Amino acid sequence: MTLLPTLLAATGETPVLAQIITGVVVVLVMVHLILGGCAYSIMLERKLSAWMQDRVGPNRVGPMGLLQPIADGLKFLLKEEYAPKGVDKVLFTLAPTFIMVPAMLGFVVIPWAGVLDLSSLPFGLSEKLGWEGWQVRVIGADVNIGVVFMLATAALGVYGVALGGWASNSKFSFLGGLRAGAQMISYEIPMGLALLVVILMAGTVTPYGILEAQRESGWFLVQQPIAALLFYVCMLAESNRTPFDLAEAESELVGGYHTEYSSMRFAMWFLAEYFHMITGAAFFSLLFLGGFSVNPLPFGWDLPVEGGIGLILLQWGVMLGKVALLVAFAMAIRWTIPRFRFDQLMRLAWEGMIPLSLLVVMATAVSVYLGLQNWMWLGSIGCVIVVYLVLPFMPRSATANRRIAIVGSRFSPLRGEDALPPRPAVALSDAAIPDPAQGARSIH
Amino acid sequence: MPIPDRDIVDVSFKRLDRTESLFVLNVFKGLGTTLRHAFQNVGRNGSNKDTLWVVQYPEQKRDDRPVEEGGQYRPTFRGVHRLNRDEDGRVRCVACFMCATACPANCIHIVAEASPWDDREKYPKQFDIDELRCIYCGMCEEACPCDAIELTPHYEVTGLSRQELIFDKTKLLEVYDQTVGEKPM
Ligand code: SF4
Numbered sequence: 289m290t291l292l293p294t295l296l297a298a299t300g301e302t303p304v305l306a307q308i309i310t311g312v313v314v315v316l317v318m319v320h321l322i323l324g325g326c327a328y329s330i331m332l333e334r335k336l337s338a339w340m341q342d343r344v345g346p347n348r349v350g351p352m353g354l355l356q357p358i359a360d361g362l363k364f365l366l367k368e369e370y371a372p373k374g375v376d377k378v379l380f381t382l383a384p385t386f387i388m389v390p391a392m393l394g395f396v397v398i399p400w401a402g403v404l405d406l407s408s409l410p411f412g413l414s415e416k417l418g419w420e421g422w423q424v425r426v427i428g429a430d431v432n433i434g435v436v437f438m439l440a441t442a443a444l445g446v447y448g449v450a451l452g453g454w455a456s457n458s459k460f461s462f463l464g465g466l467r468a469g470a471q472m473i474s475y476e477i478p479m480g481l482a483l484l485v486v487i488l489m490a491g492t493v494t495p496y497g498i499l500e501a502q503r504e505s506g507w508f509l510v511q512q513p514i515a516a517l518l519f520y521v522c523m524l525a526e527s528n529r530t531p532f533d534l535a536e537a538e539s540e541l542v543g544g545y546h547t548e549y550s551s552m553r554f555a556m557w558f559l560a561e562y563f564h565m566i567t568g569a570a571f572f573s574l575l576f577l578g579g580f581s582v583n584p585l586p587f588g589w590d591l592p593v594e595g596g597i598g599l600i601l602l603q604w605g606v607m608l609g610k611v612a613l614l615v616a617f618a619m620a621i622r623w624t625i626p627r628f629r630f631d632q633l634m635r636l637a638w639e640g641m642i643p644l645s646l647l648v649v650m651a652t653a654v655s656v657y658l659g660l661q662n663w664m665w666l667g668s669i670g671c672v673i674v675v676y677l678v679l680p681f682m683p684r685s686a687t688a689n690r691r692i693a694i695v696g697s698r699f700s701p702l703r704g705e706d707a708l709p710p711r712p713a714v715a716l717s718d719a720a721i722p723d724p725a726q727g728a729r730s731i732h
Numbered sequence: 733m734p735i736p737d738r739d740i741v742d743v744s745f746k747r748l749d750r751t752e753s754l755f756v757l758n759v760f761k762g763l764g765t766t767l768r769h770a771f772q773n774v775g776r777n778g779s780n781k782d783t784l785w786v787v788q789y790p791e792q793k794r795d796d797r798p799v800e801e802g803g804q805y806r807p808t809f810r811g812v813h814r815l816n817r818d819e820d821g822r823v824r825c826v827a828c829f830m831c832a833t834a835c836p837a838n839c840i841h842i843v844a845e846a847s848p849w850d851d852r853e854k855y856p857k858q859f860d861i862d863e864l865r866c867i868y869c870g871m872c873e874e875a876c877p878c879d880a881i882e883l884t885p886h887y888e889v890t891g892l893s894r895q896e897l898i899f900d901k902t903k904l905l906e907v908y909d910q911t912v913g914e915k916p917m
């Protein structure tokens with residue numbers, strides 16, 4: 289009973305308890321919203337891919353096929369929960385949760401809206417509870433390490449994939465897990481550096497601090513387009529989406545790390561992937577799209593930060609809209625770009641994105657030191673120019689031997705006069721058939 | 733012996749120029765293509781004649797479409813069989829076994845018997861066609877010397893068991909009775 293008064297008295301005007309209750313409400317609402325969103329983004333992805341490929345997509349269950357996710361979910365529940373022989377039962381069961389939980393943890397530190405004035409609660413709720421004049425932030429947990437927490441949880445996701453691959457006792461799963469490990473380690477670096485750019489620009493790691501900085505300098509997408517691009521690509525890589533889905537490359541690895549999974553365990557992998565995508569999109573809109581802000585420029589009108597319940601809902605809607613757009617964009621990319629080969633993936637990270645992100649970090653650091661961070665859009669253009677100048681001197685990939693001997697073959701691209709007459713078949717010639725006892729001899 | 737240069741083909745790719753090797757612009761070019769298709773098809777449930785012109789099967793059928801738009805050309809479509817009757821309502825078949833011999837799927841089974849009528853020697857006591865084995869090639873129709881077996885344009889043949897889909901003489905004559913209007917013999 290002593291805890292309650294302590295909490296109520298904790299910070300000057302607004303008691304911690306009110307903030308905690310808000311946090312719990314936000315988390316509860318968002319978890320369910322995002323889980324439903326996951327189901328429906330699977331549906332959206334199926335529809336979108338169908339439209340892009342001139343197909344129709346699911347359209348039978350319910351009006352316009354809108355009940356398809358529910359049918360899918362039911363089917364997952366009714367399937368047999370199968371575990372092959374020789375799997376590590378404990379890890380096999382735990383692995384999907386190991387990827388699900390980090391994905392769900394990350395979005396706790398996302399601000400979904402600004403500061404809510406509790407006086408505006410409906411039904412006179414604030415008077416009854418004595419909450420009048422109190423202000424709370426619409427966020428799961430306004431921790432002061434903010435985006436660092438997010439980076440940490442995002443990095444945890446790889447454990448699930450690696451564990452799932454290991455526990456399945458199958459070489460396809462194992463290869464998938466290994467690939468995911470190598471890939472995530474590589475893409476963590478440019479992601480961290482892009483995040484560093486944001487932290488440098490904002491001068492803080494708290495989510496609201498970053499939003500405040502973006503209201504002053506314009507969205508970081510405008511100020512830092514390169515960092516935004518790098519971050520978005522890394523986000524795709526972190527959530528194992530095409531073109532970075534080598535861990536589950538179905539053309540090579542059957543299903544990759546989830547080859548041996550079935551039923552609800554498999555559905556967990558699937559949900560986690562989409563959960564990751566939604567969380568990643570939310571972080572992207574927090575870091576680069578100004579959260580619930582609607583004006584990308586440093587001047588002009590914008591939604592106010594503090595306000596009543598109506599404004600908060602509007603801000604929430606803006607944020608969700610941005611997330612939905614980003615998720616749809618990730619899907620469009622998935623159905624446009626083919627999967628990388630693994631060496632291409634590694635080269636993109638180590639020879640392309642990491643040097644580029646280092647360049648951007650350097651440019652940002654200098655301009656922040658000179659107090660010019662509001663001119664970073666110019667700095668970004670400068671970075672692009674530097675890249676253009678430097679590109680011809682970058683090391684190329686090892687030259688493969690692309691000179692192929694095609695001796696009078698019908699596959700020879702040489703036509704007409706250039707074409708050689710086909711060689712006489714050996715069996716028709718009088719040449720002696722080589723004697724194996726004398727060792728192999730060339731018949732040419 | 734070294735391979736002479738004349739026999740060697742260089743299959744190198746074209747070098748990417750500076751803009752191409754940044755990928756970004758080309759990715760957006762690709763997105764343009766896919767999104768154009770997406771916007772052409774969104775919300776139309778496959779009824780866009782330029783890109784996607786789908787027959788929503790149970791509600792729409794190919795029969796409803798003109799042939800130029802992928803509809804079914806009924807006069808020559810090969811669907812379920814029928815056994816024709818002559819003017820007196822008797823089965824036309826004379827149990828000559830030509831169709832059973834011609835059938836590449838071996839799915840026609842005939843038991844012949846002496847005919848009760850004077851104008852022919854035999855008639856089929858039993859005439860079974862396994863509609864599941866049949867490949868609807870129409871050879872039986874070609875082979876028949878007295879136009880007794882024919883394929884109708886009906887393709888929706890369903891049943892709850894395999895046995896049900898072995899059509900016997902009664903059933904085949906019934907098909908004739910039902911389809912004689914639309915495809916006269
Ligand atoms: S259509 Fe072809 S396969 Fe079918 S019964 Fe006639 S001959 Fe045999």
Ligand code: SF4
Nearest residue numbers: 825826828829831876
């Ligand atoms: S070919 Fe014609 S007449 Fe001969 S058995 Fe077959 S259906 Fe009867």
